[in-house]
Amino acid sequence: ELKVEQNPLFLSMQEGKNYTIYCNYSTTSDRLYWYRQDPGKSLESLFVLLSNGAVKQEGRLMASLDTKARLSTLHITAAVHDLSATYFCAVVNAYKYIFGTGTRLKVLA
Amino acid sequence: NAGVMQNPRHLVRRRGQEARLRCSPMKGHSHVYWYRQLPEEGLKFMVYLQKENIIDESGMPKERFSAEFPKEGPSILRIQQVVRGDSAAYFCASSPPGDRGEQYFGPGTRLTVT
Numbered sequence: 741e742l743k744v745e746q747n748p749l750f751l752s753m754q755e756g757k758n759y760t761i762y763c764n765y766s767t768t769s770d771r772l773y774w775y776r777q778d779p780g781k782s783l784e785s786l787f788v789l790l791s792n793g794a795v796k797q798e799g800r801l802m803a804s805l806d807t808k809a810r811l812s813t814l815h816i817t818a819a820v821h822d823l824s825a826t827y828f829c830a831v832v833n834a835y836k837y838i839f840g841t842g843t844r845l846k847v848l849a
Numbered sequence: 850n851a852g853v854m855q856n857p858r859h860l861v862r863r864r865g866q867e868a869r870l871r872c873s874p875m876k877g878h879s880h881v882y883w884y885r886q887l888p889e890e891g892l893k894f895m896v897y898l899q900k901e902n903i904i905d906e907s908g909m910p911k912e913r914f915s916a917e918f919p920k921e922g923p924s925i926l927r928i929q930q931v932v933r934g935d936s937a938a939y940f941c942a943s944s945p946p947g948d949r950g951e952q953y954f955g956p957g958t959r960l961t962v963t
Contacts, residue, residue, distance in 0.1 A: 839891030
């Protein structure tokens, strides 16, 4: 059974600081997604990573994928308050999206 | 091109009542998936449907839950005799034909059982 673990589960950080969220998964997969979810809202797709070594960046967020280590990271650079949200990674197993438990990020002014 | 549509967005039911959640996939999409998100958790797969067929319902509770995707009209997730533990956000996703299409998520239906 494919399992996806994220850490940390909660992250409180000061504006301007850098931090990394980790996503480990237990079996091979050919796609990994990162999503953002604001309270009471749906999922906003941030990145899709398709191959080993893939790196994608959008604004202050950068995601990478190491398929050999079964690890993806979401790096936050110089955090701002607007990034406060819950971030999920999801690994695809055939047609099932297997989601991590989420990382609740709070950026303090 | 409208996205995945779900209604209602919020639904309140008393224990023992039935809940019906609707999902209209994106235009051109013939595959529908339902996921459940319990409070403070990630989304969990429930069921995968194509028109008039249930492909995989391995994530559905064995009792009280059913899903359909008729030839015409939206996909329906039906929960009979709701209990407090059914309170959750239910998300529908759709994808185009083929096994590897990216899934696009709807806004969700938030079910509260009182």
